[in-house]
Amino acid sequence: SLMSLSKEQYGYALAAAGIAATATLLYAYYTSQSQEPKPPAEEPAQDEKPEEAAQEEAKVEETSGQPKIEHFGFVDAAAEEQKSLYKKEALKRSKDICDVRYQLAYALLRGGKSYHGQVKVSFTLNEGADLDDVFVDYRGEKVLSLTVNGKQVTEGVNAFRNHRVYFPQEMLAVGPNEVTIRFVSKYVKDCQGVHHYVDKDDNEEYLYSQYEAADAHKAFPCFDQPDMKAPYTLLALVPKGWVALSTCNLVKPEAPSGSGEYAESLSKFGLDGDEFTSLFNGEEVSAFEFGESPKISVYLYSIIAGPYVLHESSDEAVKGYKVPLRIYSRKSIAKWVERSKEEYFLATRCSIDFYGELFSTPYPFDKLDQVFVPDYNMGAMENVGCVIYRDDYVQRDELFSxxxxxxxxxxxxxEISHMWFGNLxxxxxxxxxxxxxxxxxxxxxxxxxxxxxxxxxxxxxxxxxxxxxxxxxxxxxxxxxxxxxxxxxxxxxxxxxxxxxxxxxxxxxxxxxxxxxxxxxxxxxxxxxxxxxxxxxxxxxxxxxxxxxxxxxxxxxxxxxxxxxxxKTAGCNIIWHEIEEAEGKITKFIVHQRPNVNGAGNRLRKQKYQVAFYNDKMKPLKIVDVETSETQESFELTELIGKKAAHAYHINYKNFGYAKFKIDEKSLLAFEQQLGDIGLAISRKQIYNILFDMLRSGDISGARLLQICKKQMVEEKDVGVITDLFRFIIPAVIKSHIPTEYYQQCHHDIFEIILDNILTSGSIEDNSTKHLLLEAMLTSAR
Ligand SMILES: [Zn+2]
Structure with missing residues (x-):
């Protein structure tokens, strides 16, 4: 999964939420000189629901009340006592139980409250298994009925407790067993389980599941641990007009209620009579029957349902691809997905080919659907064959750099790489x-x-x-x-x-x-x-x-x-060079390293990194490999003695090494004057970050770093570098590493540099970069 927003995405979120209104002032100034798109509209923060929308949501919930069905049932008897599955319990359970198989059916109702399901779990109890401690995890609303090896468990038995459904010992046997559980689960609003969302544009309802790490058991009773892999079959009943998606392809086209195909699917899943269909209150229903999945972990099995729009590629290479590739999104953003879809398809197809080759293993599943889902609090989730992405990844009318x-x-x-590493x-x-x-x-x-x-x-x-x-x-x-x-x-x-x-x-x-x-x-x-x-x-x-x-x-x-x-140990090493030169030649080149103070058991580690030797035009003339040892704090690179000295030494060139690297004084002086002359943007970006890291450990002063930034940023055009400079490095330097009395002056200087040297010179053509600079200017102006 991808849980966090990158620095830049975070920055964009702030920009949209915070400064849009005041930015208009500056835009007025700026647009008088050039063509600029409008600033992004201010959006309400996620947790502030506009009143209208809240009312509409309530309306939806009211009008689709579910019919009462007479069932005896269990509610969780002691839900709060234990919320977690412990590792030691999980280890025991996967030793006791094998050959798990699920047959799962859902009635995915409208209204956002709850949905019904039935799951048949087959499993084998191994010799020596603890028969009085056999349970599935379940954190739903109600168990309506429980059948163990053909016998119904009666109401008097306290089977549902502590987020678990226990099977009575006397009804189990070593060898194959089969339990059937009829249940009601709640839709969630926090993306942990089956999430329900109402689109504010058209009132349509959308569902999607998010189970990692261990929330599958909020959706249905299951062995919710990754090492109890199983095959799944699934039947999803949804209101007519919705689609349902999951790990596998459908075994037959969607079947409308009333058709023979529909009845056939229900009977195959052991759903007697009209009970499941009647839950929909007379509304027309569609049945989606999915094929059996390969053996996968439960947190990777998914259900996505709603009036999602299908996006297909018009690229022949995608249409004829070895597995079907499809993209889905909700109706109200579909037009924007259409605009970007071929780029997504290209990335998808090329990455599947790349990984297949790198891993010497072809794509292991039948298809790949990718769904943009609304209201998602994570980045993305690699459900097998059915990845979901937060839908603000879709570029609408705003600027994306x-x-x-x-x-x-x-x-x-x-996410696609997880299909092998993580899913297979x-x-x-x-x-x-x-x-x-x-x-x-x-x-x-x-x-x-x-x-x-x-x-x-x-x-x-x-x-x-x-x-x-x-x-x-x-x-x-x-x-x-x-x-x-x-x-x-x-x-x-x-x-x-x-x-x-x-x-x-x-x-x-x-x-x-x-x-x-x-x-x-x-x-x-x-x-x-x-x-x-x-x-x-x-x-x-x-x-x-x-x-x-x-x-x-x-x-x-x-x-x-x-x-x-x-x-097994924490913390990083600190690495720096001691270099002496005479008459343009190296006379001494010592590598020093020591473990940083923080980190339990921190120690020296063996690693390789590169040093680039720059000439006075800041072009790398030579790249040298350095290998550190696990025991020596200092060692000399004797092979460099007598070699031509560099104008600057770029330590950890290309970022292969991992340590707190420090730049030597001679190179620092060169970077002060000529950092901007380095051709590779990534190298400039890396050096700024190393300098910032050195600042934080007191190896360079804030005033010196700010001076470098001010001098070099005039010529800087790379959006990655500009982002780092103006969003993170410069603000942090000014706030924490410059005496307060110079605070005003620093901001004034930054404002002037951006205005005079960067924006009005017209050297930046990319709109999103201009946008970023305006934002920085605005921050300085306040
Ligand atoms: Zn991931």
Whole structure:
């Protein structure tokens, strides 16, 4: 999944919400000189619901009250006592139970309150299983009936308690068992379960599920842990006019109520008589019957329903693609999706090809639907065959910078990579959720950079830089933790989505890729996917496959020991160079490193990084590889002695290394004058970030950094660099690292520079960049 907004997306959200109204003033000035689109309209914050819309929602709820059905039933007897499934319980359960299979039916009613379902769960109890402790997780409203191996459980039995449905011991047996549960679940408003949304434009209702980490059991009773993989069949009954989507393709076209096909599907799913149909109060109903899925984890099985609009590609390469590729969105934003859809399809098709090759494993599922969903509080979720994305990723009439568009496409590539790493092969328990995310993060940038067909996108590693520095910044705090963590229960699983698991974890994989080489990655992943397809793994399995590949390719470093040094301890290293020169030649080149103070068990680590030797035009003339050791705090690069000195040394060129790198004084002086002359925008962006990091540890003064920014920003045209400078670095320097008495003056200077040197010179052509600069000017003006 993708849980967090990137820096830039966050920035855009702020811009839209906060300054739009006052920006008009400046626009008035600015548009008198050039053509500028209107500023974005101010939108109400998400939690402030306009009164009208709230009333309309209430209306919908009233008019579709559900008929009362006479059932005996269970409500959860002690719901608040235990909310989580503990790791030790999960381990025991997956030892006791195997061969799980689900047959699931839903009546997805209008109104936003609740929906009905029936699930038949077949499973085998292993020899030695604890028969008095067999349960499925369930956090719904009501269990209407419970049948265990053909016998109905009576009302007197306290079967539903603590978010679990227990099966009476005397009704179970070692070997195959089958239980059927008729249930009512609640729609949710917080995207944890089956989310219900009413579109404010047309009053249409939309549903989508979000289960990760452990919310599948809010939708239906199930073994809600990732290592109890199972095949699923699904029948979804929805109001006529809706579509239903899930992991698999339909086995037959949607069937209207009253048709023979409809009756056939219901009887196949054991839904007696008209009971399910009558829940819809006489409204016409459509049945969507989905084929059986491969064995997958329950958190990846999905249901999406509503009057979603189908978007198909007109590109022959997509239409004839090896698996069907489709995009869906709600009606009121469909026209904007139409405008961008071919770009999404291109990214989808090219990434599937790229990953198939990189992992030596073809796309493992039957189809890929991608759905833009409203009101979603996360970035995206990689449901098998049916990914969902927050729908403000769709560019409407507002400006998206090229950088932002690429960031969004990168989200597509991130989710699609999970189809292999995460979905085909899945972590046993949430301990390894970080690996799932770090891996998707790293390979998605690799894909954006390298995939055939995506050559025009060039921002991959620039966006990745944000992740690295996010990780590095978190890693220097005293709250840092090892990349690999112990997750004791399901509720703790949600907490690990932070800069360490996403940013540092991905940087570690980036380092692994460059230290051991692409071939190790390729060979290791091939055997990994071969051995574990449709199964579960732990971190050690992944490492073992990479390690075997490294041995096979005769690489000396012991990958397993190396990995331990990175994953089991917290904190980063600090690395800097001591360089002496005489008559234009290097006479001494010493690499120093030490563990940063924060981080339990922090230590020296072996890694490789590059140093670029720039000439006086700031062109890299030579690239040198440096390999640090796990034991030596200082060592000399004797091979550099006598070599031509550089005008500036760019430490950690291309960002393959992960450490707090410090720039030497000579190079600092060169960057002060000529940072803007460096040709690669990503290199400029990286140096600004290193300088900012040095500022925070007191290795450079705020005044000096601000001076560099002011001098260099005049010529800067790259949106990635401009974003970092004006949204993060300059404001932070002025606020925290400059004496307050100069505060006014600093802002005045920034205002003048942007106005005189950048905007009026006409050197910036990209509208979104102009927009960004106006915003910065406005901040300075206040
Ligand atoms: Zn993810």
């Amino acid at each position: 090229d950088h932002k568009r690429q960031g969004i496409l990168n989200t597509f590539l991130h 092969v899945t972590m046993k328990w949430w301990d390894d959720l970080w690996l799932n995310e770090s891996f998707a993060n790293f390979v998605s940038y690799l894909c954006l950079d390298e995939a055939k067909g995506l050559e025009k996108y060039e921002s991959a590693w620039s966006i990745f830089l944000d992740e690295s520095f996010w990780g590095l910044s978190e890693d220097q705090k005293d709250t840092t933790h090892p990349i690999s963590v112990d997750v004791i229960h399901t509720e703790a699983a949600q907490d690990i989505f932070d800069g360490i698991s996403y940013g540092k974890g991905a940087s570690w994989l980036n380092q692994t890729f460059h230290f051991f080489g692409r071939e190790v990655f390729k060979v290791g992943l091939k055997s990994y996917f071969e051995e574990y397809a449709f199964k579960n793994t732990e971190l050690k399995d992944f490492i073992r496959h990479l390690s075997n590949a490294a041995k096979q390719l005769k690489i000396e470093t012991d990958l397993e020991a190396w990995t331990d040094s990175w994953l």
